Amino acid sequence: MNQDIITSTLSGALRAGTPLLFATLGEILAERAGVLNLGLEGMMLMGAFTGFSVSYITGNLWLAVAAATLVGGLMASLHAFMSITLRVNQVVSGLALVFLGEGLSGFWGHGFVGMQAESFSSIKIPFLGDIPYVGQIVFDRDILVYMGYIAVPVIWWFLYKTTAGMNLRAVGESPEAADARGINVVLTRYIYTVIGGFFSGLAGAYISLAYTPMWVQNMTAGRGWIAVALVIFAIWDPVLALIGAYAFGGISVLQFSFQIIQVPIPVNIMNMFPYLFTIFVMLFASSNKMKKRFGAPSALGVPYSREEKT
Amino acid sequence: MNETVLELTKIVKRFPGLTANDNVDFDLKRGEVHALLGENGAGKSTLMNIAYGIYKADSGDVKVNGQKVEISSPRKAIEYGIGMIQQHFSLVPSFSVTQNVALGLKELGIVPNLPKVRNKIIELSKKYKISVDPDAKIWQISAGEQQRVEIIKLLYVRSQIMILDEPTAILTPQETEGLFETIREMTKNAASVIFISHKLKEVIEISDRITVLRHGKVVGSVKTSETNENELAKMMVGREVIMKIEKKPSKASGEILKVDNLHVMNDKGLKAIKGVSFDVKGGEVLGIAGVEGNGQRELSEALYGMRDYKGTVTVDGTKMKSGNVMDRIKHHVAYVPQDRKADALCGGLSIYQNLFIKAFSSPSMKFNPYFFVPERLRVPSLRLMKDYSISASSVDLEVKFLSGGNMQKVVLAREIGNSSPKLIIAVHPTRGLDVGAEEFVYNVLLEQKAKGAAILLIAGDLFEIFNLSDRVAVLYEGQIIGYSQPDESHLEEIGLMMAGVKNENPL
Numbered sequence A: 001m002n003q004d005i006i007t008s009t010l011s012g013a014l015r016a017g018t019p020l021l022f023a024t025l026g027e028i029l030a031e032r033a034g035v036l037n038l039g040l041e042g043m044m045l046m047g048a049f050t051g052f053s054v055s056y057i058t059g060n061l062w063l064a065v066a067a068a069t070l071v072g073g074l075m076a077s078l079h080a081f082m083s084i085t086l087r088v089n090q091v092v093s094g095l096a097l098v099f100l101g102e103g104l105s106g107f108w109g110h111g112f113v114g115m116q117a118e119s120f121s122s123i124k125i126p127f128l129g130d131i132p133y134v135g136q137i138v139f140d141r142d143i144l145v146y147m148g149y150i151a152v153p154v155i156w157w158f159l160y161k162t163t164a165g166m167n168l169r170a171v172g173e174s175p176e177a178a179d180a181r182g183i184n185v186v187l188t189r190y191i192y193t194v195i196g197g198f199f200s201g202l203a204g205a206y207i208s209l210a211y212t213p214m215w216v217q218n219m220t221a222g223r224g225w226i227a228v229a230l231v232i233f234a235i236w237d238p239v240l241a242l243i244g245a246y247a248f249g250g251i252s253v254l255q256f257s258f259q260i261i262q263v264p265i266p267v268n269i270m271n272m273f274p275y276l277f278t279i280f281v282m283l284f285a286s287s288n289k290m291k292k293r294f295g296a297p298s299a300l301g302v303p304y305s306r307e308e309k310t
Numbered sequence B: 001m002n003e004t005v006l007e008l009t010k011i012v013k014r015f016p017g018l019t020a021n022d023n024v025d026f027d028l029k030r031g032e033v034h035a036l037l038g039e040n041g042a043g044k045s046t047l048m049n050i051a052y053g054i055y056k057a058d059s060g061d062v063k064v065n066g067q068k069v070e071i072s073s074p075r076k077a078i079e080y081g082i083g084m085i086q087q088h089f090s091l092v093p094s095f096s097v098t099q100n101v102a103l104g105l106k107e108l109g110i111v112p113n114l115p116k117v118r119n120k121i122i123e124l125s126k127k128y129k130i131s132v133d134p135d136a137k138i139w140q141i142s143a144g145e146q147q148r149v150e151i152i153k154l155l156y157v158r159s160q161i162m163i164l165d166e167p168t169a170i171l172t173p174q175e176t177e178g179l180f181e182t183i184r185e186m187t188k189n190a191a192s193v194i195f196i197s198h199k200l201k202e203v204i205e206i207s208d209r210i211t212v213l214r215h216g217k218v219v220g221s222v223k224t225s226e227t228n229e230n231e232l233a234k235m236m237v238g239r240e241v242i243m244k245i246e247k248k249p250s251k252a253s254g255e256i257l258k259v260d261n262l263h264v265m266n267d268k269g270l271k272a273i274k275g276v277s278f279d280v281k282g283g284e285v286l287g288i289a290g291v292e293g294n295g296q297r298e299l300s301e302a303l304y305g306m307r308d309y310k311g312t313v314t315v316d317g318t319k320m321k322s323g324n325v326m327d328r329i330k331h332h333v334a335y336v337p338q339d340r341k342a343d344a345l346c347g348g349l350s351i352y353q354n355l356f357i358k359a360f361s362s363p364s365m366k367f368n369p370y371f372f373v374p375e376r377l378r379v380p381s382l383r384l385m386k387d388y389s390i391s392a393s394s395v396d397l398e399v400k401f402l403s404g405g406n407m408q409k410v411v412l413a414r415e416i417g418n419s420s421p422k423l424i425i426a427v428h429p430t431r432g433l434d435v436g437a438e439e440f441v442y443n444v445l446l447e448q449k450a451k452g453a454a455i456l457l458i459a460g461d462l463f464e465i466f467n468l469s470d471r472v473a474v475l476y477e478g479q480i481i482g483y484s485q486p487d488e489s490h491l492e493e494i495g496l497m498m499a500g501v502k503n504e505n506p507l
Helices: A002-032 A040-058 A061-085 A090-112 A134-138 A143-161 A163-173 A175-180 A185-211 A223-233 A238-260 A267-271 A273-285 A288-294 B044-051 B074-079 B097-102 B114-127 B143-156 B173-188 B200-206 B229-237 B296-303 B325-330 B340-344 B351-356 B374-387 B404-417 B435-450 B462-468 B488-498
Strands: B004-015 B018-029 B033-037 B059-064 B067-069 B082-085 B161-165 B192-197 B209-214 B217-223 B255-265 B271-281 B285-289 B309-315 B333-336 B423-427 B454-458 B471-476 B479-484
Touching: A002 A040, A002 A134, A002 A143, A002 A163, A002 A185, A002 A223, A002 A238, A040 A061, A040 A090, A040 A185, A040 A223, A061 A090, A061 A185, A143 A163, A143 A185, A143 A238, A163 A175, A163 A185, A175 A185, A185 A223, A223 A238, A223 A273, A238 A267, A238 A273, A267 A273, B004 B044, B004 B192, B018 B033, B018 B044, B018 B059, B018 B192, B018 B217, B033 B044, B033 B200, B033 B229, B044 B059, B044 B082, B044 B161, B044 B192, B074 B082, B082 B143, B097 B114, B097 B143, B114 B143, B143 B173, B173 B192, B173 B200, B173 B488, B192 B200, B200 B229, B209 B229, B217 B229, B229 B435, B255 B296, B255 B454, B271 B285, B271 B296, B271 B309, B271 B454, B271 B479, B285 B462, B285 B488, B296 B309, B296 B423, B296 B454, B325 B333, B333 B340, B333 B404, B340 B404, B351 B374, B351 B404, B374 B404, B404 B435, B423 B435, B435 B454, B435 B462, B454 B462, B462 B488, B471 B488, B479 B488
Parallel strands: B033 B192, B033 B209, B082 B161, B161 B192, B285 B454, B285 B471, B333 B423, B423 B454
Antiparallel strands: B004 B018, B004 B059, B059 B067, B209 B217, B255 B271, B255 B309, B471 B479
């Protein structure tokens, strides 16, 4: 009985953590390039809506995922245009994206509430899936969870071992230095902001096509904001992002397990756990001192202009 | 030797409100060091930023090796063999030396072969006798070493034309000597160097030819062997310059500033000042020399109460409270900070408001806290503007529209002209100023000294310290490593102390 609860909690943590992981990884790429995109929540909502509606209309899951990813990237390119080309305050532009995503997905999604669409189901990996406990938790999940596993080492390798990753980090740390070495700062920032959007769209699609396969208005329920906090928690590192995302996933499913074993904490309080932890992480990590010590990209949130005389 | 490798003709570059380059011609021959001399704001850096593709010229031609080219970006410039070391280094602080050298190289492929880059760095550093540690992170190494990394970067891509923008500003005298040797080594290998500076002595020592810019125009181009300091200074400023300030011996009276066992943290929470003790007497100027980043900023901010500290600071017998600026204002301490735009002035406020911003809290003037009568300030402002020859159309002009020199005059007028300070803390008081404004600042400070004020002068330029101070203390890694005499004969000794070598025979 207790073992069942533990396995279901852990597998739930992986499932709940996957959208957080995607969004966090994407935001890490954007922020490493120096662009702060607070619009994750909006991009995820649009991803969730697009994914669900395309799946409902066409019945093709992969088309749905691709569409959701693209829509996330499209919204991010809007942010990129405003913050990189027009050099609008990145916080303001990101917030605008949140409202845009909430509004559009709520408006267009009205007719889809309560509908049923194709969704992802678990695929058990041969051999690995048969390992007692671990197999059931880790290797009997849907394919998007597996994509999350793969994305982490790939992005880690990309960031730290490839030339493009080195250029990306240089652009976020010191755009002047990158520019002086012939790296196109503007283009780099555009690319990774849009890629960040792809990931957010994918994260949204996961929620509406795998985690809770349906469409409800504002169904991301603040996960975009948790991902923003996770980026800081992870110190802009993909491996720590994995740990953070699954830990937060765990916290958010803990309430169900707690209810089953009847922990005497009111449900409403337990519902607040992920958000309380988010606030805690932000308090801890977002003071300037901490940022300096833990190595946030130095040029994060700072527009770059070559000819600006200071 | 006579082959022209770079030729700029009739370059024009305008920024809003000023013409930075006005029909400038410049050429560079193979194997020579051509110095570009001029005051701050003369347009030297702008011209070279055009040659390096950072700025785009409004009109004019650029020729490399006799071919007309369009240098639209630094990447293009690098392709043409042009490399530039900016005043602010183009290095990524969190990267290692090797990574910084590798950054942006074309040969890298998908996964950079960093060990190969590392080996070549070691090879180059042996060949040109430039000492760098390829594995150190940039933020861990000194400014001098960072500059050597920049040079390695240029050598790595076989730049044949190297532009050095004020390369000696952050070096100790010994490091400067080392840089000059490297430059000579490079020109021996057929590279050409453009050396931007406003320091006459250095230009004469290192260059073969000198072009002087003033207000964006070429004043003249001369062979170094056929000119001298006075002639160059005249070309630079446009009039005769008094090269040496007459320094009267100090009539030091009682102790005004006494600092005992001061400990200060920097912004990162690390120890920046580690147990410093000194005193400054009335009518005396104590110069604090040292390479930037050795605690100068933290020291000055702590003394003026802008930063918390441990230890005691006493002004004229009264113990100051840590982190309390008001305390200093009440005890007639004047402060000329390092960054006049950020720390000294409020750019969006008018001149008269900036002039009196401190008076509201000083005991010297009484103000009605409920009624603000601008006229009460405008009239005395006019007097201050005249006394300090601040050139501006009106006292209502916002300070951000002033030139650097006029801004500094506003700071001095406020800090010194309004009251008679007992102690003046001046940090890099002439940084970024032209020779005329520099003279003015020196005179104001020396005048205050004659009136009996104690002056703590923190500066990077040793000649400034020699010109003004009565004693020199050298700050190294947050400690006063030794004292010396403000005289050129002690240059080597001071240079060694700046590099951290302790003086065995204290005065």
